[in-house]
Amino acid sequence: xxxxxxxxxxxxxxxxxxxxxxxxxxYVIASGVRQWKKNNDSPRLTVEAQxxxxxxDVTHHSGTHHNGMHSAGHTSxxxxxxxxxxxxxxxEFSVGGSEYGMLAEGDRGRLTFxxxxxxxxxxxx
Numbered sequence: 001x002x003x004x005x006x007x008x009x010x011x012x013x014x015x016x017x018x019x020x021x022x023x024x025x026x027y028v029i030a031s032g033v034r035q036w037k038k039n040n041d042s043p044r045l046t047v048e049a050q051x052x053x054x055x056x057d058v059t060h061h062s063g064t065h066h067n068g069m070h071s072a073g074h075t076s077x078x079x080x081x082x083x084x085x086x087x088x089x090x091x092e093f094s095v096g097g098s099e100y101g102m103l104a105e106g107d108r109g110r111l112t113f114x115x116x117x118x119x120x121x122x123x124x125x
Contacts, residue, residue, distance in 0.1 A: 039115030049111035051103050051121070052090065053082040083111050083121070093118035 057080070062073040079100035082092045091111075095103070095118050109123040 035116065039117045042115035044112065044114045044119065046110050046112045047085050049083040049085045049109065049121070051081055051105050051107040052084045053092075054100065054103060054105060055080050055082075056100075081118075081121075085111070 057078040059076045059078075060073060061076070077097070079095050079097055080092050081095050081100065081103050082090055084090045091113070093113065093116070099118075099121070103121065107121070107123055109121050111121050112119040
């Protein structure tokens with residue numbers, strides 16, 4: 001096992017892992033910027049739509065131990081709503097918690113969005 005450390009392979013392996021992690025971060029950031037630009041370049045559309053589904057995604061991040069102290073973890077909740085437009089196409093958007101609470105499956109109204117960015121939903125009376 002010591003030959004791994006003595007032969008220089010450890011250094012090569014360490015650098016390789018470091019480069020892969022940095023490339024992963026760069027890829028995630030570049031993807032986010034690309035999606036942001038694509039949304040900004042997309043037209044703002046308002047279409048007749050119906051809320052067909054709602055869901056939440058809850059993730060729990062565990063706490064950490066530091067010098068014998070335990071910090072409580074935290075929970076993140078993401079809210080999603082799926083809308084069906086007159087053509088039958090469905091689109092799912094991430095929506096804020098208060099907006100999520102105001103939407104009900106079956107609601108009909110005017111959905112406003114820009115690319116993958118949800119901008120609002122106005123219920124028809």
